[in-house]
Amino acid sequence: MKFLHVGHIPSPSGWHMREHAHRHDELLVMFRGVLRVKTYGATEALLRKGDVFYYPPGCAHEEFADA
Numbered sequence: 001m002k003f004l005h006v007g008h009i010p011s012p013s014g015w016h017m018r019e020h021a022h023r024h025d026e027l028l029v030m031f032r033g034v035l036r037v038k039t040y041g042a043t044e045a046l047l048r049k050g051d052v053f054y055y056p057p058g059c060a061h062e063e064f065a066d067a
Helices: none
Strands: 016-020 026-029 034-039 043-048 052-055 061-066
Touching: none
Parallel strands: none
Antiparallel strands: 016 061, 026 052, 034 043, 034 061
16 A cells, blocks of 8 residues: 555635545545535535545545534
């Protein structure tokens, strides 16, 4: 396994990442806050501290930071 990027996204309340997709896997690990994600324009999940979420390659997804 090779990581392409490991980083921290400081996502203040109201932050939004428009729908996009990657050719690689993406793994979210929540350390704090609340993040709402939409996949393929429909399925929604609410992520909180301790949650892990996986996007497979080609999965269209959108992210919103909640208060």
